[in-house]
Amino acid sequence: MIGGERALLSRPVGLIGQIVAILLLTLVIEFGVSTLLYERASQFSVRDDEANRLAEHLVISRRLVAERPAAERPAMAAELTTERYILRWDRTLPVPPRIAPSLDGMRDQIIAWEPALARTDLRLNLTSPGRRQVVAGALALPDGSWLHFRTVAPLAHLNLAVERVLLALVPAVALMVIGGALVRRTLQPLRELAAAADRVGRGGEERVREEGAGEVVRVIRAFNRMQARIHRLIDDRTQALAAVGHDLRTPLARLRLRADGVADAPARDAIEADIAEMEAMVGSLLAYLGGDSDPETAMRIDVAVLCATLADDAQDRGRDAEYHGPDHCELVVRPIGLKRALTNLVDNALHHADRVSVTLSPGRDEVAILVEDDGPGIPDADLAAVLEPFVRLDQARGRDTVGFGLGLPIVTRAVEAEGGRLELANRAEGGLRATVVLPTPG
Amino acid sequence: MTSPTILLVEDDPALRTLTARALQENGFVVRPAGAAPEMWQALERGPVDLVLLDIMLPGTSGIDLCRALRQKHDMPIIFVSAKGSETDRVVGLELGADDYIAKPFGTRELVARVRAVLRRGTLDRQTAREAGELAFDGWTVNIPRRELKSASGAIVELTGAEFDLLVALLDHAQRVIARERLIELSRTRLGDSSDRSVDVLISRLRRKLSSAGRDAPIVTVRGVGYMVNVPVERR
Numbered sequence: 001m002i003g004g005e006r007a008l009l010s011r012p013v014g015l016i017g018q019i020v021a022i023l024l025l026t027l028v029i030e031f032g033v034s035t036l037l038y039e040r041a042s043q044f045s046v047r048d049d050e051a052n053r054l055a056e057h058l059v060i061s062r063r064l065v066a067e068r069p070a071a072e073r074p075a076m077a078a079e080l081t082t083e084r085y086i087l088r089w090d091r092t093l094p095v096p097p098r099i100a101p102s103l104d105g106m107r108d109q110i111i112a113w114e115p116a117l118a119r120t121d122l123r124l125n126l127t128s129p130g131r132r133q134v135v136a137g138a139l140a141l142p143d144g145s146w147l148h149f150r151t152v153a154p155l156a157h158l159n160l161a162v163e164r165v166l167l168a169l170v171p172a173v174a175l176m177v178i179g180g181a182l183v184r185r186t187l188q189p190l191r192e193l194a195a196a197a198d199r200v201g202r203g204g205e206e207r208v209r210e211e212g213a214g215e216v217v218r219v220i221r222a223f224n225r226m227q228a229r230i231h232r233l234i235d236d237r238t239q240a241l242a243a244v245g246h247d248l249r250t251p252l253a254r255l256r257l258r259a260d261g262v263a264d265a266p267a268r269d270a271i272e273a274d275i276a277e278m279e280a281m282v283g284s285l286l287a288y289l290g291g292d293s294d295p296e297t298a299m300r301i302d303v304a305v306l307c308a309t310l311a312d313d314a315q316d317r318g319r320d321a322e323y324h325g326p327d328h329c330e331l332v333v334r335p336i337g338l339k340r341a342l343t344n345l346v347d348n349a350l351h352h353a354d355r356v357s358v359t360l361s362p363g364r365d366e367v368a369i370l371v372e373d374d375g376p377g378i379p380d381a382d383l384a385a386v387l388e389p390f391v392r393l394d395q396a397r398g399r400d401t402v403g404f405g406l407g408l409p410i411v412t413r414a415v416e417a418e419g420g421r422l423e424l425a426n427r428a429e430g431g432l433r434a435t436v437v438l439p440t441p442g
Numbered sequence: 443m444t445s446p447t448i449l450l451v452e453d454d455p456a457l458r459t460l461t462a463r464a465l466q467e468n469g470f471v472v473r474p475a476g477a478a479p480e481m482w483q484a485l486e487r488g489p490v491d492l493v494l495l496d497i498m499l500p501g502t503s504g505i506d507l508c509r510a511l512r513q514k515h516d517m518p519i520i521f522v523s524a525k526g527s528e529t530d531r532v533v534g535l536e537l538g539a540d541d542y543i544a545k546p547f548g549t550r551e552l553v554a555r556v557r558a559v560l561r562r563g564t565l566d567r568q569t570a571r572e573a574g575e576l577a578f579d580g581w582t583v584n585i586p587r588r589e590l591k592s593a594s595g596a597i598v599e600l601t602g603a604e605f606d607l608l609v610a611l612l613d614h615a616q617r618v619i620a621r622e623r624l625i626e627l628s629r630t631r632l633g634d635s636s637d638r639s640v641d642v643l644i645s646r647l648r649r650k651l652s653s654a655g656r657d658a659p660i661v662t663v664r665g666v667g668y669m670v671n672v673p674v675e676r677r
Contacts, residue, residue, distance in 0.1 A: 246498075249524035250454050253546035257460040260549040272548070279546055300596040305650045309599045312646055316601060327649055330596040339599065 015186070015213040022182045026175045033171035051109035054085070058122075058139060058149065059114045061087055066141045077147065088148045093123075093138055103135060189216045193223055205231045238289050245286045252279055284406040287340060288389065288413070296334040298418075303438070304329035306339060307358045307369060310346050319350050325360030329367060331438060333418050338438075341414035342369065344407045345434045349373035353431060362440070366420075369436040377426040386424065387412055411436070446491035446560055447471040451481045451507075452522065453496060461494070464549040470556070478507055485515065492560060496522045497534065505533060512538035518559045522547075535586040536574075575677040576612050578670065579659045581651065583612060598650055607643050608651075611660065615674040620667040644668055 061080045065087075068076045073089040080087045103124040111118045120139040127136045127150070136150035189212030196208045205227055208220050256275050262268040304326050314321035342358075349356040353375030361368050378386060385391050389409040408422070411434075415422045420438040427433045448470045452458040455476070462472040473490065475481040484490070493511065497504025508519060521534040524545040531542045540559045543552065576583040580593030588605055590598045600608065610624055624640045644660060651658035659672040 246524045249545040250457055253524075254454070254457045254460055256546045256548045257457070257464050260464065275546065300594065302592060302596045302598045302650075306599045308646070308650065309601055309604075312604070313601050316603065327652055328592075330592075330594060335597055335599075 015215045018186045018213050019183070022179055022186070025182070026179050029175055029178070030171060048109060048113075051106060052113045054135075054151070055110040055114040055117060057082075057085055058110070058147075059116060061149070062117075062120065062139060062141065062147060065089055065147055066143070070145070073145075084152055086150050086152060089145065090148055091145045093140075093146045094148075106135065186213060188212065189220060193220055196227075197223065200227055200230065242286060242289055245282045245289075248278070248282050252282070284410065288406040288410050296336055298332050298334050300330055300332050301335045301338070302328055303331045303333070303338070303367065303369070304360050306335075307342065307360050310339075310342055311356075311358050314346060314350060314356065320355040321346065321350070322355075322357045323359075324357060326362065329360055329362050331367060332441060333438065334414070337414035337417060341411040341436065342371070344411050345371040345436070348407055349375065349432065349434070352376060365440055367438045367440055369438070371434045371436075372427060372431060374431040377430065377432045378424065380426065383424050383426075387422070445469050445471045447473060447489065448556065449481065449484050449490040449493045450474045451477075451493065451495045453477060453498075461552070464552060465494075465556070468549070468553045481507070481511075490515075490517055492518045492520065492556060494520050494522060494556070495539075498524055505537060508534065508537045508539055518562075520555060520559060532587050535588075576609070577675040577677060578612060578615065579672040580653070583609065585609065593653065600647070600650065604643055604647055604650070607640065608647055611668060611670045612674050615670045615672070618663045618666050618669045622667075624667060640668075 057080075061077075064080060065073050065076050077087040077089040103126055107122055107124045110122065110124075117139065120141075122137065122139045124135060124137040127134060134151045134153075136148070138146045138148045140146055189209070193208050193216075196206055199206060207224050207227070210217050210220050210224070212220070252275055256272070259268055259271040259275065262271060305328065307325065308323040308327075311321040311323040346356055346358065349371055350373075353373035355374045357370075357372045359370040359372070361370070386405075387408050389406055391405050408424075412422050415436050415438070418438050420436060423435040423437065425433050425435070448465055450458060450462055450465070450472050452461060452474070453476055458474050458476065462474050465472045473484045473487070475484045481493075493515075495504055495508060495511070497508070504521070504523070508521070511519065518540040519538065521531075521539045521542045522545060523531075523534070523542070534542055540562070541555050543555050574584060574586055576585070582591045583589070584591070588602075590600055590605070590608070592598055607624060611619065621640050644662075648658040648660055651660065659670055661669050661671050663669055
């Protein structure tokens with residue numbers, strides 16, 4: 001049984017089909033519930049004595065009104081009006097208001113007490129003049145004119161108004177909820193698709209489950225195929241570039257060894273500088289593509305000591321670098337990626353400036369690492385551009401930067417991998433401030 | 443002393459020739475090999491003082507070759523790799539290679555690394571390889587990985603010179619080492635052109651090895667030198 005249902009469900013129904021089905025379902029429920037409600041009102045019966053009193057009053061009134069000539073009938077009807085019932089004579093039967101349900105149960109009670117009324121085409125309706133529920137009705141006189149009547153006081157426990165409104169509201173609300181849920185369920189695969197499309201290019205390939213309406217399944221299937229093609233394309237390119245990068249290192253090694261044999265010292269130095277630049281380019285390209293290292297796992301490292309060591313390393317190379325901050329600050333991060341990112345920032349600063357200061361300030365939820373220099377900074381208009389790969393701002397000044405302009409994009413990637421962010425700003429006192437903000441767990 | 447013999451395993455013919463020439467010019471005897479079979483043949487022809495092994499060889503991967511080589515022989519091995527990958531370096535060093543050199547390298551760097559590894563001596567290398575870890579005062583030093591871990595398991599990054607100095611101090615734990623001796627010991631690591639005096643390195647190490655209100659276990663012996671004043675356990 002369930003298997004059969006599955007088979008039925010697994011055959012995707014079109015989007016239009018599903019929405020029509022939902023509409024149909026709500027209509028059927030609405031119809032069913034309304035019918036039930038009117039059925040209930042017509043089954044409504046009053047207390048027997050109340051019905052009996054009305055039946056007797058009607059029988060007598062009918063006879064008395066029918067005996068009079070037409071001209072006297074309205075007066076007679078008025079005379080028969082008591083504090084309980086209002087009577088009125090009319091030649092015709094007005095159309096009962098649409099929303100007045102007929103009270104079949106009460107009619108049966110009346111006729112049971114006075115069977116004579118059965119032949120008078122007795123009609124009973126529930127009407128609500130103002131907000132009071134009264135019973136109104138009419139019966140035919142032998143000559144075809146009509147005697148109209150209505151109760152003055154609302155019948156006891158006949159406050160159907162609230163009940164009716166509630167009864168009408170319950171299915172309406174239920175239908176809105178059910179209909180909304182069904183439409184939502186129909187559109188769920190589309191929402192998943194949108195979320196997946198938003199994530200393409202950030203991290204790994206992620207297939208969207210092929211389910212939902214026929215059209216949606218086709219879109220998801222096409223999306224999955226497109227995603228697979230994109231990832232294959234990226235992987236192929238990355239591998240090709242990484243392979244070129246690795247392979248370039250062998251001729252570079254040959255070149256470097258050959259350069260050692262060049263007797264002309266200035267020429268040798270120039271060649272070695274060229275080789276160093278090419279090496280730096282290959283290195284940064286491989287670092288950016290991730291072709292040089294396997295996916296790293298996060299480990300606990302002492303970031304404060306890492307920052308201090310970067311400054312110490314620069315000092316050992318004869319540069320002016322300082323670390324400020326606590327002696328220790330442990331975080332769980334990918335050590336190689338973060339070290340490369342911070343090294344890039346320090347090297348960048350030392351490239352453009354004479355002094356660099358690395359500051360670590362632990363906050364409540366975040367740790368900020370500031371790399372500040374006293375160099376020329378970056379024009380404010382270019383601050384965003386330098387974060388893009390392959391952008392170099394040195395073109396006007398001649399190419400004095402090593403690498404492909406991948407230094408900062410590598411930092412951004414590494415920092416984003418930790419759920420952090422990189423901010424660049426020019427310092428008021430001159431120079432650039434690069435801030436790496438890392439979240440602390442918990 | 444006769445010139446040391448170096449077995450050079452490198453698949454790129456031109457680079458093999460160039461590397462061989464660079465080593466020969468610096469007084470080494472070179473036995474070149476293009477791949478694993480040639481390497482085994484070359485080993486049969488006589489004793490070798492050091493193997494320079496390219497890990498991206500065709501056929502057997504350099505890492506397997508290193509493992510096989512280490513099982514049969516005890517001579518020093520230097521890995522050569524075009525991959526600058528940290529993982530490769532660590533794997534190589536843990537498999538028993540004594541050093542790692544990344545392509546592209548220059549003659550000076552190559553010769554310096556070879557000399558440094560040869561100078562370390564068999565005994566030193568063995569203890570370094572076998573006692574891969576030193577533990578003291580909650581800290582752990584992994585020598586092949588060149589990694590220091592705190593009591594909480596966090597990696598504590600040191601500069602090359604600081605690491606060498608720390609290992610030298612730990613090798614002589616609870617004994618005073620003269621400053622001059624420390625300078626000499628920490629300089630065995632070449633390619634590191636640090637001019638910083640030992641005092642500066644010591645003060646940095648103290649800061650990095652301090653932990654929650656406790657001082658680093660390195661004491662100054664006035665007028666003589668320095669000492670690690672806690673026991674060191676070799677693992």
